[in-house]
Amino acid sequence: MEYLFLLVLVLSLWTGSQSESVNHKLFKTGSDDFLISLSTDGTYNISVKGKQWLSSAPTYFNSDNKTFSAADGSLKLLESSASSGTDKIGDWQSQTYLYQTVDSLAVKITANIKIYKDLPIIIFQQIFNDGANWTQGENYEDICGGFPGFKMEGQSGNLGYMSFGGLMVGDTNKHFGQWYNGTSQINEGIAGGPLAWFDIDGHTIVFSPFNNFMSASFSHDKDVGGYYYGGVMGGVYSIPAGHHQDFILYYGVGVNKAFEHWGKTLRKFYGKTLTEQKKDFTITHLGYWTDNGAYYYYNTETGETYEQTMYDVKNYADKVKIPFRYIQYDSWWYYQGVGRGVKTWRSRPDVFPDGFKNVTQTLKLPAAAHNRYWASDTTYAKQNGGKYDFIVEKYKALPVTKQFWVDLFTEAKQWGLILYEQDWLNVEFSGLQALLHDLDLGTQWLTQMAEAASESGIYIQYCMANPRHTMQSLLYPAVTQIRVSNDYNPGGDQWKIGISSILASALGLAPYKDTFWTTEKQPGNIYNRTEPNWKLNAVVSTLSTGPVGPSDMVGATNVSMLMKCCREDGVILKPQYPIRAIDAQIIGEAFPYSGGPGGEVWVSYTQFSSLKFANILALNIGQGYSYTLHPKDTGIYSFKEGNGDLYAVPYDEPYGWVQFSNLYGIDITGVFTPSRIALYHVSQAIPGWFMTTIFGELDKWAPMSPQRVVSVSWTNDTVTAPLIGAPKETFNFWYLLGSKLDAVTCQLSINGTVMFKMDRDLGIATCQ
Structure with missing residues (x-):
């Protein structure tokens, strides 16, 4: 675009005198x-x-x-x-x-x-x-x-x-x-x-x-x-x-x-890219979490240590074929000091009698581990007999040398750490006077942590981050993910991440919704609560593109529902772009009479070549609101589509597919109950083919995921899509061919690959 100045700039000196004119x-x-x-x-x-x-x-x-x-x-x-x-x-x-x-x-x-x-x-x-x-x-x-x-x-x-x-x-x-x-x-x-x-x-x-x-x-x-x-x-x-x-x-x-x-x-x-995010194992694979809201948060199986409880979790998962690939360990495992801050970040013998390393090796699962602010009596500080330089105040402390982080992560790497969760970021920042009065100390703190993590091959999740911490992560490849809502509370609305995910994803961070239960009733939980929104939490967690980490009690997992998030090998099937609130929802928050949905309407999508495949989630549409969603409202489909260019299918009713256009929208008035969610999958038609598209694996929350579909290509005669997954994995793959909706059963080879193909002349689809 030509750079046009409506008035030419000239170097000038202005003394501020009122007698001179203002230019x-x-x-x-x-x-x-x-x-x-x-x-x-x-x-x-x-x-x-x-x-x-x-x-x-x-x-x-x-x-x-x-x-x-x-x-x-x-x-x-x-x-x-x-x-x-x-x-x-x-x-x-x-x-x-x-x-x-x-x-x-x-x-x-x-x-x-x-x-x-x-x-x-x-x-x-x-x-x-x-x-x-x-x-x-x-x-x-x-x-x-x-x-x-x-x-x-x-x-x-x-x-x-x-x-x-x-x-x-x-x-x-x-x-x-x-x-x-x-x-x-x-x-x-x-x-x-x-x-x-x-x-x-x-x-x-x-x-x-x-x-x-x-x-x-x-x-x-x-x-x-x-x-x-x-x-x-x-x-x-x-x-x-x-x-x-x-x-x-x-x-x-x-x-x-x-x-x-x-x-x-x-x-x-x-220089922040998504390269490290794509390598972070805790983002790409299903894990089991024990943080606040989890069944085993400061809670074990009756009469057992935490060590044995974790073994019970793994044995149950193996029995029912849940492919957990790592476990997150929260603040219950390390030594706490003044103000419940961290005294020593090592496992206690009453928690893991055989040591942390033995636990991860026995489970054969790497660890994601929680940490909070440093207590004033931390054993690492020279003031308390330790070997590292710290700023120590009345309640909290802060390491001020990179070597501390290098040594901490080197030791943690030996017992299986792959993700370091730095929680309570806001409390450390606001609770330490030195951080509030020094221009550069906050940057030094997070830089030393992130550089040491990168050198150790460990990724970082930020939790309880203020926006300043979030933006500071732009400088750190190791910081790949961030919590975008408050702690999970069974039955609560902590799943509302549609707005915060906009900010997190813009800055190159995978939004994390936090843990969730997959069934409503889990007897003996410390919260004395139930979870009627178990399905909704699973959907939001999967479509967030962040970690997916349920936290059920042993024996209480809805396995078939949970497996809608991933392949048999635990690789999460997620969209390319995270689910976020549409513009109409945001504008409606500021202008109540703008014609917005009066509730939550979120969209995520994946793009293959010129084709975009979206997931639409509608929640809590208010009483008295009548809202019909059209393609132009999604912020994804910018072209002027005609009838038949897009097709939408309810997640639980494949044969209920409809045309989705500026003439034929989706009525989302009054949707969402605990037992039924409003989730639609939208597929874009194959160019030049009459009423033909790929819906994908409709048994999953994200049917057209890059973790399943490698690409989509087409000629005048055929449409092909290489599919990947676990060796010998079998699933149904849905398609619309000339107005005929059907599914073909695909079984992957021993190498975890198969080719989906639609033939226009024969009017059929195959997996071979």
Whole structure:
């Protein structure tokens, strides 16, 4: 796209005198619809589709425990200048504002705005030319200065927002609303996260930090009519000269699409790929979990040790042919100290009398192991007689040397660790004063952990992560997965991951729903609860693309239902792209009368060549809502399909298939009960073939999975799809050929392969 400036930038010097005129310059980004107007007085406005969305709030910075603001003149604008260049994102033009505090120190700070030529991106940079000391003191929920800042103004109904915040990727405190006054619930401080603005048509801007994720924060100032700022975390005592904190605005059409492309930009910039995620054994294979919500969470078989209980689990699984390929061990196995933090991360003899290594070797299953925050009495710290450098405070401690992590993982590798679950990330961060006041300590902590894990061949799952931890994972190939909802609680709604999965997957992390039961009643459980939503939990877990880890008591697993998630060898059959809430659901949260579903409507999909195969899950559609889903609502099918291009089939009624088009939608009014879920599989027609498509293995939650289907190709006469799986595995593979729905029984060879083939002339399909 040609890079057009509506007004040419010129280098200029501006003294701030009121007698001089203010110059306004309008810039176009890589999208014609996303513009920013910059002024030589330091103000800026952002418009979308010709309408002003955002206007700037006064820039301010803190130094020497004082606040200096452009609003009252205590922060003086010395000059405004323009420049251009190229970086890893692309070609840019920028406007730079040089400020100085009006006091005896006369500290200089630069505010820079970069506009990119070929992408709909604007980056705001705070540059502390001279550094700053005692920038905020104890108020770590505030920020050390605000730039960029945006006024909360406009009229109700014009602009909506989605604000991530809290734990589990910002899921637990997420908010939706309309951006027009200072009372809106926008997340801020150390638990705040990315923010998205959108209109009723789905035009979206995503706002987030672009670097220094562990020390970046947001502030929502309600007292002045509503300002929202980005800046450096407020508790930081000092900022070195030259330090810069960047924030990004990314524009896209569609909330999901905007987040996807925002995430791709960040992943490309930081080199985060999905390569390691695809290698993580705990993501690709079925496991057994013992964390909170599990039957054996701080609970064993009557009169038995945990060691014998784990043997019982494995023996039962072998008996009924459940292919568990690893076991997760939660916080019950190691030594705990002050505040139930970690004292020593080694197995206790009362838990594993024969030792952890003997357990994994006897079971012949590798381990995923939980860890929490370090207690102040941890035996690893030099302060307590250990050998490693730690920061030790009243209740918590933090290792500050990479060698600690190297030694910890080296030892754990010997007893079978393949996944390290770092839980309680938010509690470690907010509970250790050193992390709140040091600009770089949070980054150092997570970097040392991740680098040691990579060197040891161990993967990491983040749990109870704030958005800052989530974004920091962009720097670490070893961090492959993240919890996206609160702890599992039988009978609860912890399965609601449709929103948080948008953020997690955009950043290259496999969303993990947590464990679940596969049957309703499991006598003797410590929660005194039942699980009526056992089927729903299994579906969500599988379609999340994260780990699948049930946690039933011995003898209580619904084996046939559980096996819908995987092959006979335990490889999980999952979609290529994780299940996420559709745009209409998100927009409806901010604009209740927008015609949204009034409940949860999520979509995942897999693509083979030009064909897309989707899974649609509809949940909890509200009373009084009538909603019909069409292909255009999914965010997947962008072409203008005619009748017959797409076909949808209910997961439990293969012969109930219907055409799925903009004329013939799916009525999802009033769906979802504990005994029946609304799950539809959508297949795209073979180009040039009349009413012909592949539905796949409809006995599975993800019928067209890359773990079963290698590819789909076609000519004028035939359609072929190589299939893979466990040696000699047998399954039914469904197809529609010239309006005739049928299934062919496929048996894989000793090598775990077979070829599915449809022949147009013969009107048949075979597996051979």
